[in-house]
Amino acid sequence: MRTLRSMMVLYGVLLTVGGCRDASDPVGPAETRRKWGWDQPLGTGTPAPPSMSCTQPSAFLGSATCTAAGIAPTGSPSWSYQTNDGVYVAGPSSTLSWSGPMVASGTATISYTDQSGTPQSLSSSINVPRRAVSWASAVTGSTGQPGEIDACFQEDWDGLTASKFCSSSADADQFFNPRVTTLSSGNGLTVAPVGSTGPNAGLYYIAQMTASMQLRTQISPRYRTGGTQYSLASAPSALQSACTAASVTGSASVYQANAICTSNLVNFNNLVSCIWAHEARHMTAGLGTARYGPNDVYARWEPLASSNATSLVAAAKEEYDTVHELVSGSMDVAHNAGPNTGFAGWWKVFNLGWSNQTYYQHC
Amino acid sequence: MSASRLQIGVLAWIGFAIHADAQASSPPAAPQLPIAAQIARSVRTSGNDGRALPILTQARRSERRALMDEIADTLTAIAINPSVNDLANARARSVAIGILFQSGKGNTGLADDVPGTPYSGATSRLRRIVELSSYVENRQVALKRLASLDHSSAMLGYLRQLALSSGRIAGTAVAILADDKGAGGRAIARELYVSGVVTDATAKRFLSTRANKYGW
Numbered sequence: 054m055r056t057l058r059s060m061m062v063l064y065g066v067l068l069t070v071g072g073c074r075d076a077s078d079p080v081g082p083a084e085t086r087r088k089w090g091w092d093q094p095l096g097t098g099t100p101a102p103p104s105m106s107c108t109q110p111s112a113f114l115g116s117a118t119c120t121a122a123g124i125a126p127t128g129s130p131s132w133s134y135q136t137n138d139g140v141y142v143a144g145p146s147s148t149l150s151w152s153g154p155m156v157a158s159g160t161a162t163i164s165y166t167d168q169s170g171t172p173q174s175l176s177s178s179i180n181v182p183r184r185a186v187s188w189a190s191a192v193t194g195s196t197g198q199p200g201e202i203d204a205c206f207q208e209d210w211d212g213l214t215a216s217k218f219c220s221s222s223a224d225a226d227q228f229f230n231p232r233v234t235t236l237s238s239g240n241g242l243t244v245a246p247v248g249s250t251g252p253n254a255g256l257y258y259i260a261q262m263t264a265s266m267q268l269r270t271q272i273s274p275r276y277r278t279g280g281t282q283y284s285l286a287s288a289p290s291a292l293q294s295a296c297t298a299a300s301v302t303g304s305a306s307v308y309q310a311n312a313i314c315t316s317n318l319v320n321f322n323n324l325v326s327c328i329w330a331h332e333a334r335h336m337t338a339g340l341g342t343a344r345y346g347p348n349d350v351y352a353r354w355e356p357l358a359s360s361n362a363t364s365l366v367a368a369a370k371e372e373y374d375t376v377h378e379l380v381s382g383s384m385d386v387a388h389n390a391g392p393n394t395g396f397a398g399w400w401k402v403f404n405l406g407w408s409n410q411t412y413y414q415h416c
Numbered sequence: 417m418s419a420s421r422l423q424i425g426v427l428a429w430i431g432f433a434i435h436a437d438a439q440a441s442s443p444p445a446a447p448q449l450p451i452a453a454q455i456a457r458s459v460r461t462s463g464n465d466g467r468a469l470p471i472l473t474q475a476r477r478s479e480r481r482a483l484m485d486e487i488a489d490t491l492t493a494i495a496i497n498p499s500v501n502d503l504a505n506a507r508a509r510s511v512a513i514g515i516l517f518q519s520g521k522g523n524t525g526l527a528d529d530v531p532g533t534p535y536s537g538a539t540s541r542l543r544r545i546v547e548l549s550s551y552v553e554n555r556q557v558a559l560k561r562l563a564s565l566d567h568s569s570a571m572l573g574y575l576r577q578l579a580l581s582s583g584r585i586a587g588t589a590v591a592i593l594a595d596d597k598g599a600g601g602r603a604i605a606r607e608l609y610v611s612g613v614v615t616d617a618t619a620k621r622f623l624s625t626r627a628n629k630y631g632w
Contacts (some may be wrong), residue, residue, distance in 0.1 A: 371511070
């Protein structure tokens, strides 16, 4: 039975090969070899079906080349690309190759019509290596030099932690440089077009990231030697007479009142140390929050790409603002974190004038 | 090897080769997710999305309101619901708020600033985020975006109400009133400062700096 079936199969093959001749068929052995290509190396059989593939970029902004084969020009091939984020890029038509620099992963597609007029498409994904970016090194903080960020103080503040670029007290709660509302291309980041060729043509990406947070801690100018002078006219008589005895008349700074008029320097210095510690706590909290992985501004900006530069900056600003709120919030929380300590035995100035009541501060 | 077995073997090899080629060049179509789910996945995994704005602003064609609302609700949920606090989720929350805000302004995100129709559902979603998000920083930013979209007098009242609340949102409300809402907002901020009714420490500090700046 098996032998019979095998013979039938062979017979069928022979029938197919040995079909009827027509007038154009070659006649001699040499002509036959030439006419049918039997003198050529053996082919693979049926024509290769249409195909398409893309090379992968070796780095961010590296080139990818997509190449198609087996598609006739009459098939009106046209290219397109869709990023994994849904941004659509229309490509060229009537060409079987498309290449250019890449910033966004996605899928390249060539659409065409086959010989029967049916629309077809072939797709290939392109994976763009991401940039390893971090703004950790752009996040810094240090104790302020004398005079640094003094312009940001309000009269009644003991200490301050602010951006080194702070220029007024109304700006004191803006810790990033540039401040959130002024972030723009050329100021904190630079937006660049990918170019005019390839699957990412027309897209914009963030080419440079320069935003930073540079904090400074500072103590109120009124607590420093040579600080603000306050009138002694309505000061308690004890302070007035002490200052008179020390040849300080008319007005005195807080430092003079405690170090020169009276012998309260130790108590006063204890408070000053407490204020520095308090501000350091604010700064440490802000730095820690800003450097925390999910809050890394550059990392949050890195994948952004858009076909519109304005939209790209708006998206970047959204991330920037959110991280700023996180940093600001953590710095606020630090306000009450230290031990609440009472300081007595020193003269200070409140709105109502000179006082030596116990003063509390979270050190 | 018998002839029949040889033929079967050749046919099987050809069949495999054709199948492999098809896989390489044209993967079988996966079941397509609803567009809102595609956007959510993109926002969560890539920290970016290019589909939502053109739909919400009807940049390319008139869109079904139900589709627009479904996308907006999905973005709202991303910004509200608690999730693992990693880079991808933190980024996704900001992106979601940003898309809602831009849609409310009518920004399409398309090349050449193709104009769009402002999505009228943006303000209600942003307000939901302000009131319900698990993340205070997202509540704060959503409030800023909401305030810049809504220029009604009711918005001023809403900001005043938030300024009297506790928590960081109070400070944000104070800053918006004093800095971004013109004379009307500044008058409310001044009234809050003078009356001393604000209780949140940050909000009080913000009022103090504005009082210093504007000479209240």
